[in-house]
Amino acid sequence: MDGRGPMIISTEDLWLIIIAIAMGTMARLLVLKVDYKQYPSYPNGVLIHVVLAFVAASIGAVAIPAIKSNNYTAVTFLALAVQNFRDVRKTERESLKDLEETEYTPRGNAYIDGIAKTFEARNYFALVVSLSSAASMEIVAALHIGMMFQVMAGVLAGSIVYQAISRFSKGKSVGDVAAVRLAEIKVEGCEVSVEGTFVTNLAGTQNAQKMIAKEGVAVIIEPNQKHSAIALHNFGQRKAILFEATRTLGAKRYNFTRKDYETGRIIILFVPIVRDLEKLLDVVKNTPLLESVKKSHAVLRSKAMED
Amino acid sequence: MGNESSQRQTAAIIAAVTLSNHRILSAGEAFVLEAKDEEEQQKLTLEIAKTVKGDVTQLSNGIYLILKS
Numbered sequence: 001m002d003g004r005g006p007m008i009i010s011t012e013d014l015w016l017i018i019i020a021i022a023m024g025t026m027a028r029l030l031v032l033k034v035d036y037k038q039y040p041s042y043p044n045g046v047l048i049h050v051v052l053a054f055v056a057a058s059i060g061a062v063a064i065p066a067i068k069s070n071n072y073t074a075v076t077f078l079a080l081a082v083q084n085f086r087d088v089r090k091t092e093r094e095s096l097k098d099l100e101e102t103e104y105t106p107r108g109n110a111y112i113d114g115i116a117k118t119f120e121a122r123n124y125f126a127l128v129v130s131l132s133s134a135a136s137m138e139i140v141a142a143l144h145i146g147m148m149f150q151v152m153a154g155v156l157a158g159s160i161v162y163q164a165i166s167r168f169s170k171g172k173s174v175g176d177v178a179a180v181r182l183a184e185i186k187v188e189g190c191e192v193s194v195e196g197t198f199v200t201n202l203a204g205t206q207n208a209q210k211m212i213a214k215e216g217v218a219v220i221i222e223p224n225q226k227h228s229a230i231a232l233h234n235f236g237q238r239k240a241i242l243f244e245a246t247r248t249l250g251a252k253r254y255n256f257t258r259k260d261y262e263t264g265r266i267i268i269l270f271v272p273i274v275r276d277l278e279k280l281l282d283v284v285k286n287t288p289l290l291e292s293v294k295k296s297h298a299v300l301r302s303k304a305m306e307d
Numbered sequence: 308m309g310n311e312s313s314q315r316q317t318a319a320i321i322a323a324v325t326l327s328n329h330r331i332l333s334a335g336e337a338f339v340l341e342a343k344d345e346e347e348q349q350k351l352t353l354e355i356a357k358t359v360k361g362d363v364t365q366l367s368n369g370i371y372l373i374l375k376s
Binding site for chain 2 (some may be wrong): 189190201202203204205206207208
């Protein structure tokens, strides 16, 4: 004995595990961008997700060497991982719900559900990418090809799987299904309207009338196709749009969303802290179309034709 | 018809500020007070609205309502 203990892992397996973990964690890091949604923008939030991704990637990475060593029960680890990721979704949902009362406007349950699901799904990113990276390295190793090629195969397979999954899981945003533009606010006495559509009559004081007329911003969202209005009129979707708009520009006072039944358009009106109209349009266009409100028009049409 | 009840966008009338020519038959839970002229009516409305952080609307007959959602 040389004092280092028995050799329990081969260099090849060690490389396989390292590369697979790195690929899986990197896949998660690439989708963990602090973008216009600015979430998670807290350093601790980011750290939690990176560590979770590392754990997920590790589970995916060790699964192949475990099976290779006839340790088939190791596959049950995957089931354990799934359970863990579900807990991630639950924790994320609870955490966002706790923050509801402190935001300018609430996110709404539909948006929270969408965000929590996305966080769960992105842990699967890490798991699947590392698993496929490890599997491809093992296949190349079985063909007795050198270590360099094994690493290259792992990186390539991981990248391809990452691209495929991220493309598959990428959702649409409001700007994809509707035209978004600024609109003029009209204040007449205590009534506020936007391009002829009544919004509120809660501007009873002169202060309110002046503030809305001078500082208020209004956006009109017109669905490109008639069926897109089904998703856009959804209360959860409108709350999500208003939330993104008010979080980006702040909200001094007053915030309304209205739907115009005749034209199918949506109106968002609020008094922002920072009046940046370009940013406002961008953020509304980039608000994700919630998974829970999305409907497949093609399926609806074929069903209707069958009937 | 949307699921309006779950959307909770209703507001409660906290107070009504009237003038002497207005007749209030029943106010429910709202607090009603009478101002001597329009200037005082606006002033009182603003004061109550600021206190309760409420919104204000004016009816076509001149009564001010303070609402809280």
